[in-house]
Amino acid sequence: MSEEHPSLSFLRAERMPHILCEGCGNGIVVNAMLEAMVELELDMEKVVFVSGIGCSSRIPGYLKFDSLHTTHGRPIAFATGIKLANPELEVIVITGDGDMASIGGNHFLHAARRNMDMLVICSNNYNYGMTGGQVSPTTPVGWKTTTSPYGNPEPPMDIARVASAAGANYVARWSTASPLQIKQAVKKALQKEGFRLVEVLTQCPTVFGRRNRLRTAVEMLRWYRENTVALHHAEELERQGVDLSAKVVVGEFADRNNPGLVRRLGLVKEERKPEKREERAEKRAEEDERLREARRRILEAIERLSTPRVRRMIELGMDVEKIEEELLK
Amino acid sequence: MSHLTGVRFLQGNIACAEGAIAAGCRFFAGYPITPSTEVAEWLAKRMPEVGGVFIQMEDEIASVSAIVGARWAGRKAMTATSGPGFSLMMETVGYAAMTETPIVIVDVQRGGPSTGQPTLPATGDVLQARFGSHGDYSIIALSPNSVQEMFDLTVEAFNLSERYRVPVMLMADEIVGHMREKVVLPEEVETFTAPLSRRGSKYHFRPAKGSLVPRMQVFGRGYGVHVTGLTHDERGYPATADPVIHTKLVRRLVDKIEKNAGRIIKVEEHLTEDAEVVLVSYGAPSRSALAAVRELRAGGIKAGMLRLITLFPFPCRRVKELAEQAELVVLEMNLGQMLREVERCARRQVHFLPKIGGELHTPEEVVRFVKKL
Numbered sequence: 001m002s003e004e005h006p007s008l009s010f011l012r013a014e015r016m017p018h019i020l021c022e023g024c025g026n027g028i029v030v031n032a033m034l035e036a037m038v039e040l041e042l043d044m045e046k047v048v049f050v051s052g053i054g055c056s057s058r059i060p061g062y063l064k065f066d067s068l069h070t071t072h073g074r075p076i077a078f079a080t081g082i083k084l085a086n087p088e089l090e091v092i093v094i095t096g097d098g099d100m101a102s103i104g105g106n107h108f109l110h111a112a113r114r115n116m117d118m119l120v121i122c123s124n125n126y127n128y129g130m131t132g133g134q135v136s137p138t139t140p141v142g143w144k145t146t147t148s149p150y151g152n153p154e155p156p157m158d159i160a161r162v163a164s165a166a167g168a169n170y171v172a173r174w175s176t177a178s179p180l181q182i183k184q185a186v187k188k189a190l191q192k193e194g195f196r197l198v199e200v201l202t203q204c205p206t207v208f209g210r211r212n213r214l215r216t217a218v219e220m221l222r223w224y225r226e227n228t229v230a231l232h233h234a235e236e237l238e239r240q241g242v243d244l245s246a247k248v249v250v251g252e253f254a255d256r257n258n259p260g261l262v263r264r265l266g267l268v269k270e271e272r273k274p275e276k277r278e279e280r281a282e283k284r285a286e287e288d289e290r291l292r293e294a295r296r297r298i299l300e301a302i303e304r305l306s307t308p309r310v311r312r313m314i315e316l317g318m319d320v321e322k323i324e325e326e327l328l329k
Numbered sequence: 330m331s332h333l334t335g336v337r338f339l340q341g342n343i344a345c346a347e348g349a350i351a352a353g354c355r356f357f358a359g360y361p362i363t364p365s366t367e368v369a370e371w372l373a374k375r376m377p378e379v380g381g382v383f384i385q386m387e388d389e390i391a392s393v394s395a396i397v398g399a400r401w402a403g404r405k406a407m408t409a410t411s412g413p414g415f416s417l418m419m420e421t422v423g424y425a426a427m428t429e430t431p432i433v434i435v436d437v438q439r440g441g442p443s444t445g446q447p448t449l450p451a452t453g454d455v456l457q458a459r460f461g462s463h464g465d466y467s468i469i470a471l472s473p474n475s476v477q478e479m480f481d482l483t484v485e486a487f488n489l490s491e492r493y494r495v496p497v498m499l500m501a502d503e504i505v506g507h508m509r510e511k512v513v514l515p516e517e518v519e520t521f522t523a524p525l526s527r528r529g530s531k532y533h534f535r536p537a538k539g540s541l542v543p544r545m546q547v548f549g550r551g552y553g554v555h556v557t558g559l560t561h562d563e564r565g566y567p568a569t570a571d572p573v574i575h576t577k578l579v580r581r582l583v584d585k586i587e588k589n590a591g592r593i594i595k596v597e598e599h600l601t602e603d604a605e606v607v608l609v610s611y612g613a614p615s616r617s618a619l620a621a622v623r624e625l626r627a628g629g630i631k632a633g634m635l636r637l638i639t640l641f642p643f644p645c646r647r648v649k650e651l652a653e654q655a656e657l658v659v660l661e662m663n664l665g666q667m668l669r670e671v672e673r674c675a676r677r678q679v680h681f682l683p684k685i686g687g688e689l690h691t692p693e694e695v696v697r698f699v700k701k702l
Binding site: 015061077082085266 | 355356358377382384386387388390391392394395396397398399400401402403404406420421424546548549550551552553554555556557558559566567
């Protein structure tokens with residue numbers, strides 16, 4: 001039996017095949033994100049994707065949502081306008097390391113500082129994949145790209161720590177080797193207000209890995225698994241004097257509850273509180289009960305007022321609509 | 330509470346801000362820059378009063394990007410700047426043209442190039458308004474010459490941007506922006522909003538038969554619309570390597586303005602009927618031109634004046650007609666920008682009196698120039 005892929009209903013099937021390479025990590029990002037959205041039962045009509053230029057920025061073009069595919073580096077600025085103009089919308093920016101940390105660095109910093117309400121998912125693949133693998137602000141020292149053929153001489157930017165220092169409400173970094181954590185981070189982020197960043201270290205075997213002895217997605221994922229250290233472990237290890245400079249620290253870098261700009265501007269009144277799964281289920285059950293009750297009362301009323309023929313139909317267990325249909329015949 | 334009304338004594342930049350409110354603008358994003366800052370300052374106070382949103386962004390690139398986003402979220406939106414900021418905005422001008430986003434950009438021009446003369450007037454950005462972003466596209470640019478027009482043409486700019494789904498530039502200058510004059514602000518102004526397409530429609534970028542402008546969509550209403558600056562097909566999907574799709578799209582972006590030029594263009598004429606010399610100008614210098622025409626007429630010279638209210642699309646036909654009848658003298662505060670347009674359409678030699686440095690032409694020097702012809 002063939003089972004349908006759970007993300008399929010959110011994809012624009014008519015646009016397949018997509019432009020992403022074999023082994024690209026962006027598919028993992030998309031699946032984790034969509035799963036989080038489904039589990040939260042978001043109103044999908046109110047979700048708007050905004051993206052810039054780069055591989056990950058092409059993702060919204062394949063999703064069945066309102067989406068604005070903007071200019072290089074600016075999606076956060078466009079998203080700011082969208083969210084402030086209509087705070088009801090759930091604005092999700094999909095961007096990459098080049099788009100957000102390099103050309104869009106200023107917008108990124110200031111949106112975090114403003115605690116501007118949006119979720120930013122930054123797919124950090126350590127290089128400019130779309131243009132064939134050039135050095136980016138997050139390429140580690142010594143790694144080779146087409147524009148750092150002798151090894152990158154520049155220290156990289158730590159996107160997550162920068163966002164946290166700038167004032168973001170929520171910051172998490174995980175790699176595609178741990179999709180469950182990505183999903184959990186997106187879920188948590190979507191239930192908060194203010195600026196939220198989920199940085200995902202994404203494998204790019206095609207133009208980055210292969211220049212650095214990581215030729216396949218599997219090798220890259222293994223590299224992530226072996227070279228990432230969870231934040232709480234990292235703190236402990238550093239206390240013990242272990243050198244972690246060659247490792248990547250992953251985890252939650254900020255989890256605050258400061259008011260987002262939308263609320264500071266008075267555009268929404270209530271604080272955004274995460275609605276628990278049980279609460280939602282309870283609400284739904286109450287709603288269902290109300291409907292059943294209403295239906296029962298209508299049937300009673302019909303029974304009281306009606307002819308023997310209708311009564312018989314009710315006894316037969318016919319629905320209100322069915323009875324109406326019968327009578328209109 | 331809505332826009333200011335009645336007879337008032339206002340600064341040009343403030344009249345512009347009130348015009349925006351009157352036109353239905355409820356989102357402003359900007360960045361401080363002389364001599365346009367008063368537009369932002371005024372709207373910082375006024376936007377919350379009229380249920381709008383004001384935000385000072387981190388730069389002009391972000392400002393114009395934010396207003397494009399705001400328009401797709403359903404609010405009419407504007408930004409205001411001057412030369413250096415206008416240069417930074419060019420990237421998004423092309424994006425707005427490609428995505429057919431109705432926005433208004435106010436450029437209160439100052440002396441350039443570069444940071445140039447922040448506090449003094451010029452009109453050196455007018456060709457940038459038309460051609461500043463890369464690739465082929467058309468926009469609409471208007472030129473106010475009074476505080477009253479800072480109000481009226483801001484309203485007009487919004488209406489045109491909505492009608493043609495195009496960025497509209499209000500090309501003011503430091504004089505018009507900072508001058509204070511009497512204005513009469515009407516209780517009600519005519520406004521236009523781009524009509525929305527049918528929900529469920531898949532061809533978001535296909536205009537109806539007989540039209541060149543597709544209907545608009547707004548995010549959050551179930552359209553599922555994908556908007557991109559890449560060459561896209563009529564569904565909005567990227568189709569970057571298809572010469573037919575690209576040609577069709579870009580030709581339409583240009584044609585929707587150029588083929589409607591007759592409906593868009595506005596000029597003001599004085600005594601051109603029998604004129605032997607016609608002064609062609611726009612913005613603040615047109616005020617000196619009018620004074621000069623009166624003086625020349627008093628001195629027996631048959632002078633007239635053509636004022637460009639719409640800079641782009643350019644009133645080519647009218648300029649050609651006048652060139653057949655009279656000598657044309659172009660006055661502008663740059664070293665010959667609209668001059669190129671006038672010459673192109675006149676198809677003959679045109680006289681030129683430029684003025685840069687931050688001073689306005691005086692009527693006397695215009696009269697002297699004409700008398701020497």
